Amino acid sequence: MVSFARTHCARAIFCCGAIAVLALFGLTATPVAAGASTDGVSPSGSKPALCAASAVHVAITTNRTAYAAGQLVRMKSSITNVSKTPCSVWLGLDPGFSPSFLVTNAKKKEVWDRCWVDDRSFGCSEVLYQDRLGPGQSYHTIAEWDQGSGTQPHPPERVHPGTYTVVTYYQDIARTAKVRFKISR
Numbered sequence: 001m002v003s004f005a006r007t008h009c010a011r012a013i014f015c016c017g018a019i020a021v022l023a024l025f026g027l028t029a030t031p032v033a034a035g036a037s038t039d040g041v042s043p044s045g046s047k048p049a050l051c052a053a054s055a056v057h058v059a060i061t062t063n064r065t066a067y068a069a070g071q072l073v074r075m076k077s078s079i080t081n082v083s084k085t086p087c088s089v090w091l092g093l094d095p096g097f098s099p100s101f102l103v104t105n106a107k108k109k110e111v112w113d114r115c116w117v118d119d120r121s122f123g124c125s126e127v128l129y130q131d132r133l134g135p136g137q138s139y140h141t142i143a144e145w146d147q148g149s150g151t152q153p154h155p156p157e158r159v160h161p162g163t164y165t166v167v168t169y170y171q172d173i174a175r176t177a178k179v180r181f182k183i184s185r
Contacts, residue, residue, distance in 0.1 A: 047130040051087035053174040056080060056133075060101075060168040066182045070147055070158060073181065075101055077168035078140035081133035088130040089139065090171035097126060098171035101143045106163045111149040128171060147183060161185050 056079050063074040077099040081087055092098040101114040131139060150156030160183075167178040 047088040047132055048086040049088065050130075050172060051079075051081060051083075051089055051133065055083035055085075055087050056089070056170075056173060056175060057082050058168065058170065058173065058175045058177045060166060060177045060179050062166065062179055062181050064181065066184060067147070069161065069183060069185055071183075073103075073145040073147065073166075075143045075145070075166050075168075076140055077101060077143070077177075078138050079133070079170055079173070080138040081135055084135050086132055086134050088132055089173065090128040091131045091139070092171070093127045093129060098128060099141060099168050100170075101145075102167045103145060104165050104167070105159065111159050111164070112145050114143045159183060 059078050059080075061076050063076075064071075067073055079089055079099070090098050097115060102110060103112040105111050133139060147158050148156040149159050163180055163182050165178050165180050167176055169176040
């Protein structure tokens, strides 16, 4: 198990390293606080306006509809520009933030979020960059969950058998997608 401090440092190093790599290749990442608005245009003006909800199709899938206890749940989030003009989406430099993955149980209680570390609640870095989606173009990413869930100071445990829902969403896009799956004994 990785300690909280070590994982926190690794995320910070990852984000700083990612920004340095983008700069090395002449790309820019515009740090924007979650929920902040740039009125649909990046500060540099190099990207098209942010995608409207009507311009995109957001989808989520799992690699199975049912899982055995402890079996890895693999989820794929995608967003496709269904309009006739280019638009931009906010993506997170830190995996877990835009697109977000949120798993809830049948009682709608959050049991896992991609920002969690060691199956425990943890905040993702909120450093975002704009990615251009041309007409018909898609972006996708994959998250994996080991069915663990916990809260500090208790160690994580496997979730109970039952029906679960995973929801995905992208920063500042008023559209979500969800899919249900089952976990057996």
